[in-house]
Amino acid sequence: MAAGLLAAAMHGAALAEGKVVIGYSAPALLGGQGQIQAGLVNGAKAKGWEVVTLTSGGDAQKQLNDINDLIAQKVNAIVAVPDDSAGICQAVAVAKEAGVPFYTIDRAPSGCQVDMVVLSDNYLAGKQAGEAMVEFLKARHGSVKGKVLEITGNLAQNVAQLRGAGFNDVMKQHPEVEVITKVGDWDASKGVDIVRDVVSAQADLDGVYMHSDCVYATGTVQTLKELGKDALAGKDGHIFLASVDACLGALELMREGKFDHASNQPIPDFGVLAVDFIEKRLKGEEIKPGEVKMEGALWSPARVEPADVGLQLFLSTTAVNSTNMNDERLWGNIEKKNGG
Template sequence: MAWSSARFDRWGTFGKSTGAVLLCAAAALSGCSKSDNSSSSTSSSASAASASAPASAPATSASGGKTKIGFSIATLNNAFFVGLKAGVERGAKEQGFELVQTNANGDAQQQVNDAINLLSQGVTAIVLNPIDSKAIIPAVEKANSMGIPVFTLDRGSDGGKVTSFVASDNVALGQTAAKWIAEQLKKRYGSEKGNVVDLIGLVGTTAATDREKGFSDEIAKYPDIKVVARQEGAFDQEKSLNAMTSILQKFPQIDAVFGANDDNTVGAEKAIDNAGRYKPLGDKEHILVIGADGTAQALSAIRAGKQDATISQNPIRMAAQSLQFIADYNAKKNVPANYAWPTMLIDKSNIDSDEVKKYGLWSEEVKQ
């Protein structure tokens, strides 16, 4: 089933935020991220529905040992996904699961093959972090045919039945970035006006689609803010550097950049430096830069004044929650069909605050 924007309105949530800007905590938000997952386990207007294990759901592996869980991750070439892997491993340890995992290294077909192989190894549930929401459908449908529940993490599937999908609300994340830019431009100019660059994420992923939807819909509410360039940064530093280099050559006046993730922003910051257009915070020619994820590079750039803000996720805790839902499902408890993990806006004013520490600087726990 194709992902419908109507599904975004109802999500299970982590709870109330702790300071700063937390997204995804309220079901009333206009779009809850499928970050790469459109789980077809419910109708498009009923994503809040919970799933419960059938009476026959196995609690242990066929061999009578620990419950065996399969996990397929999209890539480990990005610190965020290293964080997801760490969280799945932490969650599996906490729940006493045996974990069998694969890394698709960015190859969508390889991921399907890996997932189907995991299904043949006696797993009682499978966690998927899809590279492509359409390409992963055969693996989801294969699991469905075998009666093995599918749990998607950070990204989702456009078809097949998914028991529970855990991710951040990426539509709301994009909205927050646009609002933040508008607020900063109002402080600078007295009204919401200026030239903005939008560096889109990896086209074809729901994380990129949702963040772009949230950002573009929200920024359009400010008629005097002009998006002078929209270009794919692909969640990649080198591609974002090249894209931003070209944009800087075309536009002598740029006030702000939204990077769909922090690899996009780091690439943009390098391009700004290379072009000799970096100005310190407070300077009217300073190019505002906001990204997403809360990577170590982004936090360092914020402290150095090269990046203004990041909307941080917490992949470690988010992934561990997915494993908790597997345990709940095995215990025949209801689990949410869609669960939105909160995000937090981090800038120089709060980066060392107790609120941010409580939320968790996940990138300080991950060694890539």
């Protein structure tokens, strides 16, 4: 307890002097992970803070070692994207003992509590994709019926479970829709095999829902072309493609008429919002469950909810189609602006 009180006093003093240092542990810097880190660094710089960044390269043990090193450097807060949701709890325990606030982004821990988890509302993302698929099926058949392929992520992970649940809860309202679910494990090559096998066997397939267009979009479109099933949007025989993420590749395919829906994750805002909540924590402000709004932000309204892993900040996803695919606030378009 004494150590915790001393640490709190030190963090408060650092905030008062504008000398706050955040330790950040990333699993990698590819794709969205690079933008998550950039958002955190930019948000901290705007407050005059420093961020010490370390990358584990997907090695969960290295991430634990890195975080221990950051705590030894007496950083004022830890932020991590966990390599291992259960394993990260070892680092969380060390941080708590040292009185260092701990936050995770994009992924929640499993088996311990942190100060806050900042992530997209993955259930909403799946629900938006399901609603877009329903509208397509209704327009094609005159009523909501047909056959749809779902390519999942790793179903051991909460993210994939929620993206699947949101989509399938919509589909369950329409019993004449057959959903063929195949586990993709966030593996692009596995996704290609799934598309080839299912499309070859199901000549009447109407649509494909992917848990991540970052992973599956390019391979899916290429495989459909190889199978002669690549009719563009609005043409006879078009297979409706829906997903979560709205990476640059999916938006470019959408601009070509080869992709239909993507639920945009506000990836660039994750880190910025984490910094804002760290500031509140260091000021001693109580964070209460409820709605969070910001004028003009695609993620607004967001909501803070209590959970067994601590408070979670769920950011709204945005349904993207040909009508709004050029919105400069979308993750993929920000990626393009920054050099792709």
